[in-house]
Amino acid sequence: MLFRTAGQFKTSYLKDQTLFPVRQDAILLGIILAFAWVIFPLTASEFTFQTLLIPVLVYSLAALGLNILTGYAGQLSLGTGAFMGVGAYACYKMITIFPEMNLLVAVLMSGLFSAFIGVLFGLPSLRIKGFYLAIATLAAQFFLVWLFEKWAWLYNYNASGAIQVPHVEMLGTPVAGPQAASMTQYYFVLVVVTLMTILAINLTRGTQGRIWKATRDMDIAAELIGINLLKSKLTAFAVSSYIVGVSGALFVFLWRGAAEPNLFDIPISFRILFIAIIGGLGSIMGNYMGAILIVALPVVLKTLPETFGIPISSATVEHLNVMVVGALIVFFLIIEPHGLARLWTLIREKFIIWPFPH
Amino acid sequence: MNDMSQDGYVTEDGRQIGGVMMEMKNITLKFGGVVAIEDISFDIREGEIRAIIGPNGAGKSSMLNVISGFYHPQEGEVWFHGTERPAMKPYEVARQGVARTFQNIALFEGMTVLDNVMTGRLTHMKSGLLSQAIWWGKALQEEVKNREVVEKVIDFLEIQSIRKTPVGRLPYGLKKRVELARALAAEPKLLLLDEPMAGMNVEEKEDMSRFILDVNDEFGTTIALIEHDMGVVMDLSDRVVVMDYGKKIGDGTPDEVRNNQDVIDAYLGVAH
Ligand SMILES: Nc1ncnc2c1ncn2[C@@H]1O[C@H](COP(=O)(O)OP(=O)(O)OP(=O)(O)O)[C@@H](O)[C@H]1O
Ligand SMILES: [Mg+2]
Numbered sequence: 001m002l003f004r005t006a007g008q009f010k011t012s013y014l015k016d017q018t019l020f021p022v023r024q025d026a027i028l029l030g031i032i033l034a035f036a037w038v039i040f041p042l043t044a045s046e047f048t049f050q051t052l053l054i055p056v057l058v059y060s061l062a063a064l065g066l067n068i069l070t071g072y073a074g075q076l077s078l079g080t081g082a083f084m085g086v087g088a089y090a091c092y093k094m095i096t097i098f099p100e101m102n103l104l105v106a107v108l109m110s111g112l113f114s115a116f117i118g119v120l121f122g123l124p125s126l127r128i129k130g131f132y133l134a135i136a137t138l139a140a141q142f143f144l145v146w147l148f149e150k151w152a153w154l155y156n157y158n159a160s161g162a163i164q165v166p167h168v169e170m171l172g173t174p175v176a177g178p179q180a181a182s183m184t185q186y187y188f189v190l191v192v193v194t195l196m197t198i199l200a201i202n203l204t205r206g207t208q209g210r211i212w213k214a215t216r217d218m219d220i221a222a223e224l225i226g227i228n229l230l231k232s233k234l235t236a237f238a239v240s241s242y243i244v245g246v247s248g249a250l251f252v253f254l255w256r257g258a259a260e261p262n263l264f265d266i267p268i269s270f271r272i273l274f275i276a277i278i279g280g281l282g283s284i285m286g287n288y289m290g291a292i293l294i295v296a297l298p299v300v301l302k303t304l305p306e307t308f309g310i311p312i313s314s315a316t317v318e319h320l321n322v323m324v325v326g327a328l329i330v331f332f333l334i335i336e337p338h339g340l341a342r343l344w345t346l347i348r349e350k351f352i353i354w355p356f357p358h
Numbered sequence: 359m360n361d362m363s364q365d366g367y368v369t370e371d372g373r374q375i376g377g378v379m380m381e382m383k384n385i386t387l388k389f390g391g392v393v394a395i396e397d398i399s400f401d402i403r404e405g406e407i408r409a410i411i412g413p414n415g416a417g418k419s420s421m422l423n424v425i426s427g428f429y430h431p432q433e434g435e436v437w438f439h440g441t442e443r444p445a446m447k448p449y450e451v452a453r454q455g456v457a458r459t460f461q462n463i464a465l466f467e468g469m470t471v472l473d474n475v476m477t478g479r480l481t482h483m484k485s486g487l488l489s490q491a492i493w494w495g496k497a498l499q500e501e502v503k504n505r506e507v508v509e510k511v512i513d514f515l516e517i518q519s520i521r522k523t524p525v526g527r528l529p530y531g532l533k534k535r536v537e538l539a540r541a542l543a544a545e546p547k548l549l550l551l552d553e554p555m556a557g558m559n560v561e562e563k564e565d566m567s568r569f570i571l572d573v574n575d576e577f578g579t580t581i582a583l584i585e586h587d588m589g590v591v592m593d594l595s596d597r598v599v600v601m602d603y604g605k606k607i608g609d610g611t612p613d614e615v616r617n618n619q620d621v622i623d624a625y626l627g628v629a630h
Contacts, residue, residue, distance in 0.1 A: 202493040206501055207483045214466050214477050221464035224426055225540065226452030226481035235487065282468065 025348075036190060041183050049182035051299055054255045057189045058247055060291040063275040064200055064284065065243030070273075071281035072204055073236035074216025075125050079137040080244055080272040082144035085264030086114040087245025088252040089154050092163045095176075095253075096156055103168050103175055103253065107192060110249040111242035117144070118241025125233045141269060148261035162260040165253050176253045185254045192250060196243055201284055203239065212236055213282075244272075274325060278332050280339025289340040293328075297321055366403055369596050370611075376404030378437075379580055380425065380548060385434035387420055394420040395431065396604040402548070407574055408582045409591045411615075412601035413624060418584045419461055421601070422550050425582070426458055427451035453481045457546035459537045461553045461584070467526040471536050474525055475511060478543030479504040511542045515569060531562040535569075542573060549573065551583040555590060563587065567594060592616070600624070 044053055066080050090113035094106045121140040125133055148154060155163045167177035174180040175188055203209060214222040215232045223229050252259045271294065279290025298321045305312040332339050366375040380402040387395040394417045402408045410418045423429040424436065427446045436443045438454065446454075457478070466474050482504060485497040512518055515535055520528065525536060534554060541549055554570065555563045567590055573579050585591050591598060592612040600608035600615055602624040608615045615621055 199491040203487070203491050206490050206493070206497060207480065207485065208487060208490050210469070210473055210477045211480060213469050213473070214480075217466035217468050218464050220428075221460065221466070222477075223448045224428060224452060224458060224460075224464075225477055225544070226449045227477075228447075228449050239487075 041186055044183075044186075046182055049186055050255075052295060054182070054186055054189055056288070056291045056295045057186075057193045058251050058255055059272065059275055059295060060287045061193050061196055061247035061250065062244055062272045063279060063287040063290055064196065065240045065245075065247060066272050067276045067279075067281060067283070067287055068200060068204070068212070068243065069236050069240035071276060071283065072209060072216065073212040073233060073240075075122070075233060075236060076130065076134040077137040077240075078134050078266070078269050078273065079121065079141040079144070081264040081266065081269035082141045083114045083118055083241045083244040084248025084251055084268065084272075085144060085148055085259075085261070086117050086241075087111055087248030088259055088264070089148060089163065090114070090245065091249035091253055092156075092165070093154065095166060095168060099166070103170055104188070104192070107246060107249045107253065111245040114245025114248065115238045115242040118237045118244075119234050122234050122237030122241075125237070126230045138266075141266060145261055145265050148264065160260075162258055163252065165257045168253070176257075178257070180254075189250050189254050192246060196246060197284065200239075200243065204284065208235065216282075274329055278328055278339055280341030281337065283339065283341035285344070286339045286341030289344070293340070294325065297324060366405075369406075373405065373575075373596075375406045375596065378402070379404045379439060380582075381437040382421075382424070383435040383437065385421070385424060385431045385436070387417075387424060387429055387431045393604050395424070395601075397434075398601070398604075398606045399434075400599045400606065400609055402580060402582055405574070405578055405580055406596045407570070407594055408580075409595035409598045409612075410582065410584045410601065411586070411588075411591055411598060412607075415603075416601040417604040418601055419552055422458065422552050422582070422584065425451075425548075425550060426456065452544070455544075455547035456550065457541040457544040457548075458550035459534070459541050459552060459554055461556065463530075463533045463537055465525045465533055465537055465540070468524070470522050470524055471517060471528070471539075472508070472512075472521045474536055475508050475539045475543050476504065478511075478540040479508060481544055507545070508543050511539050514542070514572070515539045531558050534558065534562075534566070538566075538569065542577075542579075545577070546579060549579050549581045551581065553584050553586065555585060555587060563590060570594060 040048075040053055062080060062084055065083075066077060069075050069077050087110040091106050091110040094101055094109065095103065117140075121137065124136045128136060149161065152161075155161060158164065165176050167179060168175055173184055175184055204212070211222075211227055211232045212235075214225070214227055215229060215236075219229055222232070248264070256263070275290035275294050276287060277290070278286075278293055279288070280286030298317055301320050301324070302312065302314070302317045336342055366377055368374055378401045381399075382401070383399050385395050385398050386393070398417075398421070410421060412418050420429060424431050427448045427450065430445050443451075466477065469477075483500055485495075485500050489495050489497040512521060515538060517532070517535060517539060520532065520536075525533065528536065538551070538554065541551075551570070555566050558566065570581060570583070571594065574581055583594070585594075595612060597610060598608070598612055598615045599606060600618070600621045602620075607620040607624055608618040610618070
């Protein structure tokens, strides 16, 4: 595949702003979409759906939400897991109170609840920055998980303290609950993730994206050129928490099927943060790359030695996984802060000027 | 100096200067015990190029920051277009048509030149979040309309070839020019330039001087600038305010200021 820009000229400012200024990029995207929409779902086994395809999509979406806040607007958050929880519990309450409710509508509305909570916890961001803001979001993380445990109304007073996804149908097909087929759930998640991605791309490439990036790069200058910093940051918290909340609803309703409060605790917040960092802060595409890596790594570590006939215990896989992820984080933080997405851009640039590198 | 009535005056090179646009009245600004500005009054007139000069630490940048609304003086009033301006946030001042550049370049390093200059248009953007999210309707029209304005500025400052370059990769002199582009993109009524030529070589200074004169001439933009290079100040400015240790020690045409004994003393470092 060759990336050639020669002979591709832009004749209007609008065309210059299109998503794929280089035609080959559009072709590549077409191939990826064909895999995501047709080839994977038709060929995937139950195991692949549950351990790779669906989690990759759900985690990418959560990382996309975090990336808007941290990568684009420059506000570090360690509370992603808790905001996923807000989305999940909101969806659970809506579906159990109104069993006739359309699940797609419920999922999309769940994000509104986490957006609201996100804005509340985002208020301190005007006064505190960086490390201190991260600590404030950590406080949100602890408080919300505590709330998920103590507020029995949230889990409908179940003796277990967990939420159990009920049977939900759309157009006569089960989409959530024990009877839902993996392929149906995969397509449901894919539709939502595609929709959110389009909205996120549009927001980050236009006016709002510039406002966020200006806030991130130099807040004082941003304010002096006319940006209302409070509004900019709160909008970032709102949009970010919305997407994270939607991913939380998908996480429980379309994948896990049940959730205990501690599912939304710090480990998942860090997991999402790692995906965003490895994929690349300030990139949309990076979230998918990061999620593929983080989700697939343990599977690969387990199956690869087995195919060569080397027995490997799951405890060893776990240790190996932690070590590799740790090394990757260090590598990306120090060597390539823009993550896998930047590595891809560099390769692509090489292709564009190939075979005349000067 | 020529006629200085309320209606303005005519400069030596024959430009008509209008009435008072911005007036600083008895401004005093303190940082704890440090008095950065002490009881200073001066005005800036429509269409003029007004210089603020003075030794290091005189309070020049602080004065621009007061005009920008970044610092709020303990005493004094700021009048803009004939009305007293209440204490405002910097972004509100920007929306009134005041744009600026900074002594230490303050570009958005992670963005391209084009995006940086586009941020200059933010005060003109009105489309809502939803319209932007679906990239349709008003948001799209705005994007194209503002891009046209930005491209004119880019042509004007001759930075077409670096449009898509991330700002972080540019050399110092070009960064200064991009910063000016960002300020111009706002189509400001009043343009504040804090040492636009600091650290530039002679050729770059000449280019920048030409741009400043052209901006004033072609768009009628009022300009207030801080500059250390006396040659540049004498060439560019219509009137000069001289500051020293937070006080105003001179105000007038370049010739008047040059012959002012207090100013000569301040620059030669006579003991106070
Ligand atoms: N934010 C601040 N906090 C405390 N003191 C300040 C602050 N800003 C300026 N000052 C002080 O106010 C005085 C005037 O500073 P200012 O930056 O306005 O000087 P300047 O004339 O622009 O000097 P230069 O030519 O070096 O840029 C200095 O003594 C400076 O230390
Ligand atoms: Mg200064």
